[in-house]
Amino acid sequence: MDTKYKQIVALLIRKTADGRAKWRETSAKQQFSTKLESGTILIESTLNKTDNGPVFILSVLNDTGDRVFSLTVSPLKEKDDFNLVSRLYDTIQRKHYRVDETLDSILDELKSDVSSTSPEDDIESLSEAESEKFFYRNASQANKN
Amino acid sequence: MNNANKMSIIITLIGILITAILIVNFDAQERSFINIVSIVGSVASVFGLIVAIVQIASIKKISEITNQAVQETKAKLVEKLSVADISKAEKLTREIQAYIRDKKHESAHLRLIDLKSSLLQFQVSVSFKDNVQFKKYNKLVDQIHIDIVNLSDLLGGAPKEVDFSEVDNHLEQLATVLSQVENALKFQI
Numbered sequence: 001m002d003t004k005y006k007q008i009v010a011l012l013i014r015k016t017a018d019g020r021a022k023w024r025e026t027s028a029k030q031q032f033s034t035k036l037e038s039g040t041i042l043i044e045s046t047l048n049k050t051d052n053g054p055v056f057i058l059s060v061l062n063d064t065g066d067r068v069f070s071l072t073v074s075p076l077k078e079k080d081d082f083n084l085v086s087r088l089y090d091t092i093q094r095k096h097y098r099v100d101e102t103l104d105s106i107l108d109e110l111k112s113d114v115s116s117t118s119p120e121d122d123i124e125s126l127s128e129a130e131s132e133k134f135f136y137r138n139a140s141q142a143n144k145n
Numbered sequence: 146m147n148n149a150n151k152m153s154i155i156i157t158l159i160g161i162l163i164t165a166i167l168i169v170n171f172d173a174q175e176r177s178f179i180n181i182v183s184i185v186g187s188v189a190s191v192f193g194l195i196v197a198i199v200q201i202a203s204i205k206k207i208s209e210i211t212n213q214a215v216q217e218t219k220a221k222l223v224e225k226l227s228v229a230d231i232s233k234a235e236k237l238t239r240e241i242q243a244y245i246r247d248k249k250h251e252s253a254h255l256r257l258i259d260l261k262s263s264l265l266q267f268q269v270s271v272s273f274k275d276n277v278q279f280k281k282y283n284k285l286v287d288q289i290h291i292d293i294v295n296l297s298d299l300l301g302g303a304p305k306e307v308d309f310s311e312v313d314n315h316l317e318q319l320a321t322v323l324s325q326v327e328n329a330l331k332f333q334i
Contacts, residue, residue, distance in 0.1 A: 026288070026291045026292075026295065026311075027288075027291065027292050027295055027307055027308050027309070027311040027312045027315070028291075028295040028298075028305055028306065028307050028308070029305075029306040029307075029308065031295070033287075033291055035284075035287055040287055040290065040291065042291065042294070044305075046303070046304060046305060047304045048304075049302065049303065049304060052304075059294070061290055061291070061294065064265055065261060065265075065286070065287070065289075065290025065291075065293065065294075067294055
């Protein structure tokens with residue numbers, strides 16, 4: 001991918017994360033669009049026509065709605081580019097579906113129901129319990145054998 | 146008789162009166178043919194100039210009024226054409242909706258391209274802009290542009306899932322906006 005396109009994608013990631021670029025879903029599944037003064041940018045997560053592998057398609061429409069640029073990135077051919085566009089797509093999804101806000105709300109709601117211990121302690125004690133369970137399961141398996 | 150002509154006659158009469166007064170006030174010795182011709186010539190030059198200025202100003206005003214009338218007629222004609230175009234675009238939108246509901250995607254795509262050019266024309270029409278929520282309209286046009294691109298990809302064999310109920314929804318909203326503008330313009334003319 002050309003440096004210019006990489007710059008555009010990197011700036012879009014930053015602007016999306018800041019909430020300065022607003023994306024909306026379109027009539028196509030897994031496609032988002034954002035309107036800029038000079039045109040519209042479309043991003044789509046889809047399958048490759050030939051090998052049915054996952055690809056991202058980045059398109060630019062000019063102010064008269066004509067597609068002036070389209071870029072397809074595949075993980076097999078352009079791994080770095082794919083990762084970059086994938087990061088943009090992920091950021092858009094997280095912002096659009098308010099993933100962070102929802103998770104924060106869930107966490108706050110759960111925290112308010114639980115007693116004084118911190119979530120970190122809970123994670124630690126859960127891990128210990130899981131390890132013990134694993135140890136006893138393996139031990140009983142060994143006895144059977 | 147217009148004001149400029151009336152004014153010209155009055156100025157001419159004043160000129161004749163002044164000339165007569167001057168000639169009458171001459172001594173018998175000064176009242177020679179040459180002096181009388183000289184006085185008549187001088188007064189006629191001055192008052193002739195004033196009459197010329199009045200006439201030029203009048204012609205300029207008439208020209209401005211004519212120009213304004215031409216512009217107004219032209220604007221009214223454009224408005225009438227706009228109403229007809231908007232009505233046509235609305236019918237085209239309904240036609241596309243019917244094609245989409247009947248799953249005739251090729252026909253819908255062709256008609257959408259026709260619709261797109263009309264929508265772009267409306268975007269630069271002053272009378273249209275004055276009668277529409279421009280931001281909302283632009284957003285709808287943008288969605289229609291994306292729908293055209295998606296439909297085009299789909300017809301080209303791209304593995305894409307297009308939600309046609311969403312496309313239909315965009316067209317429905319567009320038809321409503323076009324109908325509102327058409328009615329607003331009809332009652333203005």
